[in-house]
Amino acid sequence: MNAAPLLAVDGLSKAFQGLVANRDIGFTVHHGEIVGLIGPNGAGKTTLFNCLAGFHQPTAGHIAFEGRDITGTTPERAAALGIARTFQIVRVFHSMTALENVMVGAMLRNKGVAHARSRALEELEFVGLGHRAEALASEMTVSEQKRLEVARALATDPKLILLDEVMAGLNQTEVREASQLVVRIQERGIASIIVEHVMEGIMPIADRILVLDYGAKIADGTPEQIAEDPAVIAAYLGE
Amino acid sequence: MTTIHLPKTVGALALLGFALLLPLVIQDPARQNFLILILMGAQLGVAWNIIGGYAGQVSLGHAVFYGIGAYTSTMLSLKLGLSPWLGMLAGGVVASAFSVAMGWPCFRLKGHYFAMATIAVAEIVQVLVTNSETLEGAVGLSLPMGNTGVAAMVFSTSKLPYYYIILGLLVVTVLASWAIERSHIGYYFRAIKDEPEAARALGVSLTRYKLVAIAVSSFFTAMGGSFYAQKEMFIDPGSVLATGVSIKIALIAILGGVGTLLGPVLGAGILITIEEYSRVLFGSTGSGTDMIIYALMIILVAVYSPAGVMGLLHELRRRIPSLRAKAEVRA
Structure with missing residues (x-):
């Protein structure tokens, strides 16, 4: 693992007209690490994702990616730098086939259509959707669409992938498959931050867990440490 | 995939051959003029479709x-x-430059608000031209009749040259549209249309690609405008800058099927035919019947087939194999 962190977040705050969604958050992510991001509903997890991926301008604080300050960058710039994301509510290109969806991602690094097609097929195979390449995205199941978003993000050759609730609504077998997929992404050297409510999906595979509550970080540690942290237990069960 | 391409190429060439021979069979100038109107509408629809x-x-x-x-x-x-x-090329370049200047602020608006902004810009320009002394205001501009021939693009004895010029322009516009559809730009356009935020997350600059789209679209639309001026030898704000023109251009593409290569050509065939026959039935332009027809068309497309006539054909093709399968099961 590289000594210098891949991602370093420092004092990050985001307020929407006075409503503070993220408060003074700081953490680092190293190359190839799997970091779980958990917290009760409304804790600010998706807001944090949106700040990291350039969709929101932070109100205060700094984000550094590979040692470079990227605070307040745009989504397209973040993608080019190597930060890919999926969406909590899936946003597949519904009028396009699965293959075409992933091709759009692959075109970030190489505009050639033939190249994008072969690259997209690789990623569809990787997430287990090789047989669905010609299916219309709008006609896929939600579970398939979530994997399609992962394939699309991977096709951009990211160094960090932000996965927003990719396990929500999946059955137990699917959760296991999704966990394995994240581990296989890690094996490719890609770091991931995973927002997840499905604990059995994230706890076994995460190197570290960050816990947010009311917009602030209340814990940061290994899954074992988090499971025993009194502040975390209080946040989840109520004081 | 290569198996699909061959018949497509053959089909396209057959269609082109048919278009090349058609005016040799239909020699009545009025009918030839009608064909020219269809090609003009088709060319504009294909350009708008981008x-x-x-x-x-x-x-x-x-x-x-x-x-x-x-x-x-x-x-x-x-x-x-x-x-x-x-002049046609110059018009295209000026229109492209104008479209980029106009798109820069207008593309911040989404959906209906963008559409409204385009109406506003067109209205403003129409008012400005109507009040411009240099452009002869509402009186309009006439091209001199004396100078005929290929170089002047004025033909007084036959409609045929106009037919082949506009056919050529249509072919070029379709080819440009086809090249875009097949390149990464076409994929980006569709991604932007479906889910702009997701497209951004994949590194697609919305502003850049929307500007590319409007620059190309306006270039070809302007060439169509130059052709109209050469064919009619007279232009005024009412004939080339009116809201009705904007609606007609959009409607041709929407009726035929947006986002398809030849949908707008089909749309032009249908719309212009209805328009011309209604003109015969209800009298000349200015009576407003064309507007009533446009409105009716918009309602019909919106209610029955948002994907246009191409969408209907596509749906039919999807259903026919399943109907066949059912018949086989019964047999």
């Missing part, structure tokens, strides 16, 4: 580009004696 169809940014102000094309080539011809062939 921004409105593929990229999904509905413009209801394309008359502004059409008008820029018509006025640019006409003014260059009247003041500088420039050949309309070059």
Whole structure:
């Protein structure tokens, strides 16, 4: 693992007209690490994702990616730098086939259509959707669409992938498959931050867990440490 | 995939051959004029489809580009004696530049708000031209009749040259549209249309690609405008800058099927035919019947087939194999 962190977040705050969604958050992510991001509903997890991926301008604080300050960058710039994301509510290109969806991602690094097609097929195979390449995205199941978003993000050759609730609504077998997929992404050297409510999906595979509550970080540690942290237990069960 | 391409190429060549031979069979000038009107509408629809169809940014102000094309080539011809062939290109360039200047602020608006902004821009330009002394205001501009021939793009004895010029322009516009559809730009346009935020997350700059779309679309729309000026030898704000022109251009593509290569050609065939027959039935332009027909068309497309006639054909093709399968099961 590289000594210098891949991602370093420092004092990050985001307020929407006075409503503070993220408060003074700081953490680092190293190359190839799997970091779980958990917290009760409304804790600010998706807001944090949106700040990291350039969709929101932070109100205060700094984000550094590979040692470079990227605070307040745009989504397209973040993608080019190597930060890919999926969406909590899936946003597949519904009028396009699965293959075409992933091709759009692959075109970030190489505009050639033939190249994008072969690259997209690789990623569809990787997430287990090789047989669905010609299916219309709008006609896929939600579970398939979530994997399609992962394939699309991977096709951009990211160094960090932000996965927003990719396990929500999946059955137990699917959760296991999704966990394995994240581990296989890690094996490719890609770091991931995973927002997840499905604990059995994230706890076994995460190197570290960050816990947010009311917009602030209340814990940061290994899954074992988090499971025993009194502040975390209080946040989840109520004081 | 290669198996699909071959019949497509053959089909396209057959269609082109048919279009090339058609005016040799139909020799009545009035009918030839009718065919020219269809090709003109088709060319504009294909051009509009690049921004409105593929990229999904509905413009209801394309008359502004059409008008820029018509006025640019006409003014260059009247003041500088420039050949309309070059004037046509100049008009395209001016319209593209204008579209980028207009798109820069307007593309911050989404969906209906963008459409409304395009209407506003077109209205403003129409008012400005109507009040411009240099452009002869509401009186309009006439091209001199004396100068005929290929170089002047004026033909008084036969409609045939106009037919082949507009057919050529249509083919070029379709080829440009086809090249975009097949390249990464076409994929980006569709991605922007479907889910702009997801497209951004994949590194697609919305502004850059929307500007590419409107620049190309306005370029070809303006060339269509120059052609109109050469064919009619007279332009005024009412004929090339009016709201009705904008709506007609958009409707041709929407009726035929947005985001498809040849949908707008089909749309032009249907719309122009209805328009011309209604003109025979209800009298000349200005009576407003064309507007009633446009409105009716919009309602019919919106209710029964948002994907246009191409969408209906596509749906039929999807259903026929399943019907066949059912018949086989029964047998």
